[in-house]
Amino acid sequence: xxxxxxxxxxxxxxxxxxxxxxxxxxxxxxxxxxxxxxxxxxxxxxxxxxxxxxxxxxxxxxxxxxxxxxxxxxxxxxxxxxxxxxxxxxxxxxxxxxxxxxxxxxxxxxxxx
Amino acid sequence: xxxxxxxxxxxxxxxxxxxxxxxxxxxxxxxxxxxxxxxxxxxxxxxxxxxxxxxxxxxxxxxxxxxxxxxxxxxxxxxxxxxxxxxxxxxxxxxxxxxxxxxxxxxxxxxxx
Numbered sequence: 001x002x003x004x005x006x007x008x009x010x011x012x013x014x015x016x017x018x019x020x021x022x023x024x025x026x027x028x029x030x031x032x033x034x035x036x037x038x039x040x041x042x043x044x045x046x047x048x049x050x051x052x053x054x055x056x057x058x059x060x061x062x063x064x065x066x067x068x069x070x071x072x073x074x075x076x077x078x079x080x081x082x083x084x085x086x087x088x089x090x091x092x093x094x095x096x097x098x099x100x101x102x103x104x105x106x107x108x109x110x111x112x113x
Numbered sequence: 114x115x116x117x118x119x120x121x122x123x124x125x126x127x128x129x130x131x132x133x134x135x136x137x138x139x140x141x142x143x144x145x146x147x148x149x150x151x152x153x154x155x156x157x158x159x160x161x162x163x164x165x166x167x168x169x170x171x172x173x174x175x176x177x178x179x180x181x182x183x184x185x186x187x188x189x190x191x192x193x194x195x196x197x198x199x200x201x202x203x204x205x206x207x208x209x210x211x212x213x214x215x216x217x218x219x220x221x222x223x224x225x226x
Contacts, residue, residue: 004156031211042117042202042216043157055211091156100145100206102214104156 002026004105006092012111018080021108025073025094033102034067034077035091043091049075050097082112115140119203119217126193126224134188134220136203144205146179146186151200193224
């Protein structure tokens with residue numbers, strides 16, 4: 001079984017630029033999560049999808065961050081414009097409906113200069 | 114809201130030493146409890162879990178017991194190896210609604226030969 005795929009693995013941008021991350025969850029997993037992990041901290045949930053609907057985006061900075069999950073499969077997370085404090089690893093995770101164990105991708109390390 | 118408190122690292126141990134990483138939680142209801150591990154350059158992966166009071170989760174020589182009376186889920190291993198060097202995250206899952214997971218800050222473990 002293929003795991004959660006994320007791309008790119010690394011990204012370096014200047015502040016005020018935009019960036020997008022892509023996630024392909026495990027086949028059949030209805031629930032998809034995006035987390036922000038700042039160095040030295042635990043993952044912080046940004047947004048949770050169930051199929052293609054948003055069930056929790058309370059910690060997503062909506063003035064600059066957006067996410068979508070078209071057709072309930074792949075998802076993209078966008079930051080526009082980026083700030084220095086957005087430097088972090090962005091993790092995508094997925095799970096089956098009603099299951100609490102999450103499967104994580106390798107993450108995308110974003111550096112904002 | 115839900116929260117997880119775990120001991121700050123880094124923790125440095127010699128090979129074959131005994132490991133304890135403390136974790137306590139605050140939650141309404143009866144959450145599931147998890148330990149996730151993150152090896153360098155990789156995403157998080159589930160190490161073990163427990164879903165109800167007095168349950169013991171175990172995997173790869175690691176153990177943790179769900180203690181409702183002390184709201185704790187301490188991670189233990191009798192004899193650590195160099196390959197156990199990683200960051201360990203304690204987490205809980207809100208049993209209601211959409212299984213939102215709250216993570217602790219992570220504890221870095223370094224095992225030296």
